[in-house]
Amino acid sequence: MSTLKIGICGWGNVATGLYKIAKNNIESIKKQGNLDIEIVVIGARRDNPNCKPENVIIERDIFNVVNHDIDVMVELIGGVDVAKDLILKALKKKKHVVTANKAVIYNHGDEIFACAKENGVKVLFESSVCAGTPIIKLLTEELSANKISKISGMLNGTSNFILSNMEDGAEFQSTLELAQKEGYAEPDPSFDIEGMDAAHKIGILSSLALGTSLPPDDFYVQGITNIKKIDFKYADEMGYTIKHLAVAEQNSKEVVLRAHPVLIAKDSYLANLKSVRNGIEVETDLLGTLHLAGSGAGQESTASGIISDLVHLANSSEEHLKAASNEKVILSEFLNLTFQYYFYIEAEDIPGVMASITSVFADKSVGLETIVQKENLDENFVPIVIITDPFKEQDHSNLIENLEKLDSIKSVRTIRIEQD
Numbered sequence: 001m002s003t004l005k006i007g008i009c010g011w012g013n014v015a016t017g018l019y020k021i022a023k024n025n026i027e028s029i030k031k032q033g034n035l036d037i038e039i040v041v042i043g044a045r046r047d048n049p050n051c052k053p054e055n056v057i058i059e060r061d062i063f064n065v066v067n068h069d070i071d072v073m074v075e076l077i078g079g080v081d082v083a084k085d086l087i088l089k090a091l092k093k094k095k096h097v098v099t100a101n102k103a104v105i106y107n108h109g110d111e112i113f114a115c116a117k118e119n120g121v122k123v124l125f126e127s128s129v130c131a132g133t134p135i136i137k138l139l140t141e142e143l144s145a146n147k148i149s150k151i152s153g154m155l156n157g158t159s160n161f162i163l164s165n166m167e168d169g170a171e172f173q174s175t176l177e178l179a180q181k182e183g184y185a186e187p188d189p190s191f192d193i194e195g196m197d198a199a200h201k202i203g204i205l206s207s208l209a210l211g212t213s214l215p216p217d218d219f220y221v222q223g224i225t226n227i228k229k230i231d232f233k234y235a236d237e238m239g240y241t242i243k244h245l246a247v248a249e250q251n252s253k254e255v256v257l258r259a260h261p262v263l264i265a266k267d268s269y270l271a272n273l274k275s276v277r278n279g280i281e282v283e284t285d286l287l288g289t290l291h292l293a294g295s296g297a298g299q300e301s302t303a304s305g306i307i308s309d310l311v312h313l314a315n316s317s318e319e320h321l322k323a324a325s326n327e328k329v330i331l332s333e334f335l336n337l338t339f340q341y342y343f344y345i346e347a348e349d350i351p352g353v354m355a356s357i358t359s360v361f362a363d364k365s366v367g368l369e370t371i372v373q374k375e376n377l378d379e380n381f382v383p384i385v386i387i388t389d390p391f392k393e394q395d396h397s398n399l400i401e402n403l404e405k406l407d408s409i410k411s412v413r414t415i416r417i418e419q420d
């Protein structure tokens with residue numbers, strides 16, 4: 001059995017969880033993983049009252065951790081710039097690196113992997129996407145005989161928790177507050193609810209499965225802050241629910257990357273994953289469609305992913321990452337994509353309003369699959385819900401502008417519809 005000597009950098013939530021789980025579960029790690037873990041040194045700029053490590057060297061300067069006799073540095077400080085410097089230092093000192101940090105992999109992945117290769121060591125990052133849910137090893141190892149054509153999923157637990165509760169009738173703001181109270185959302189939740197967390201994760205998965213760069217070129221990202229409770233009611237009446245979906249898809253020679261809310265068929269697999277769970281669908285040529293779901297955050301789930309990386313390091317000598325291609329993979333222009341749309345329009349309840357709305361769509365040659373006038377909101381305004389035929393994204397903002405120019409229109413909201 002191998003023994004890995006490790007140094008941990010950072011002494012927060014994930015690091016203390018890893019320490020406790022590595023101690024408590026050591027017998028099963030030895031038995032199932034054929035690995036003994038020796039935690040030699042912890043880089044902690046201050047003590048953490050939640051965990052008092054025993055017989056471990058404490059370094060107050062985290063950059064000193066790699067100067068110890070360790071095989072692997074586990075980076076758990078988060079953030080981008082310091083984490084990148086720390087990882088590069090460890091790699092240059094020929095230490096393997098395990099990290100749970102999606103931000104540093106997303107922003108500097110290509111540079112970090114090149115440095116690892118140059119120094120003959122590895123960087124593993126299973127916990128950076130959906131914590132311990134093993135999507136990274138699934139893509140890089142188990143599916144290596146497959147051509148992957150599409151990965152789509154709900155990759156942010158906070159957004160899925162909020163949308164699931166709104167589906168059951170709750171308001172956005174009160175659900176966000178509940179998520180913060182339950183510890184599912186950060187005190188500053190903008191990274192989650194504005195879509196960036198999911199964007200980072202799909203960027204990493206796309207680089208592994210479809211060869212896009214890290215960082216990728218800019219792509220379309222939209223959060224969930226404009227979704228209203230009433231949208232769920234109207235979506236439900238038409239056989240849909242609403243999810244925040246991140247998508248990486250091979251599109252001829254280009255790759256489509258996007259992360260935004262969608263209406264999705266109620267009977268689909270992803271529609272039925274509720275609460276903080278993450279869910280991913282992978283489309284392959286040999287195995288068809290695969291589904292994976294699990295906890296996307298938390299001490300235990302993240303420790304599970306980090307320990308699986310350590311087991312992998314100890315038991316395999318192959319390269320973990322696919323060889324980087326010299327050919328740059330181009331991202332498809334978002335404005336050239338085609339979507340069907342849900343439009344929610346609040347209009348004055350006056351004669352002729354429907355005709356003026358439909359003429360705006362007709363002017364752009366956009367067909368309407370459904371147009372329904374709903375119950376009045378009050379004596380003056382009425383909601384009108386439309387499902388359009390598919391049309392090019394480049395006409396989307398123009399259509400909204402033209403609708404908003406009509407005197408009878410109070411507001412317009414849209415959500416893209418995800419096709420099966």
Ligand SMILES: NC(=O)c1ccc[n+]([C@@H]2O[C@H](COP(=O)([O-])OP(=O)(O)OC[C@H]3O[C@@H](n4cnc5c(N)ncnc54)[C@H](OP(=O)(O)O)[C@@H]3O)[C@@H](O)[C@H]2O)c1
Nearest residue numbers: 010011012013014015045076077078082100101297298302
């Ligand atoms: N929490 C989760 O459920 C989860 C899930 C998957 C992945 N992750 C990732 O795991 C990583 C760690 O997350 P966490 O929840 O454990 O964060 P955390 O509780 O905030 O812990 C971060 C630790 O790093 C230390 N640190 C940060 N910057 C430092 C610096 N410049 N120099 C020295 N120490 C520094 C902090 O020290 P101070 O306390 O002194 O600030 C703290 O000990 C992040 O990359 C996160 O994205 C977390």
